[in-house]
């Protein structure tokens with residue numbers, strides 16, 4: 001039987017208001033993907049005036065940034081993360097290089 005993973009780290013805040021998943025500084029995607037291999041950009045970001053209708057809060061579904069101290073086997077192990085403007089338009093600012 002397939003197992004559904006519900007224990008994703010939460011996106012506790014996102015200050016990228018121009019993203020279509022952002023409402024009131026919370027992310028309303030079901031899950032986001034983070035990374036490039038060494039850059040913690042939110043790969044789910046897209047600029048839009050429309051807003052997603054899902055009212056739950058996002059988790060980190062996958063993260064490819066294996067140089068982050070919270071990353072184990074391409075999964076985020078932080079309890080939660082914050083996304084903000086950074087080097088890229090939307091970055092995981094919880095990122096810490098090992």
Ligand code: SF4
Nearest residue numbers: 014019022027042090
């Ligand atoms: S930039 Fe990323 S974390 Fe922020 S609202 Fe958009 S998809 Fe969610």
Ligand code: SF4
Nearest residue numbers: 063068071076092095
């Ligand atoms: S804290 Fe590190 S492992 Fe978690 S999403 Fe951000 S960059 Fe990826």
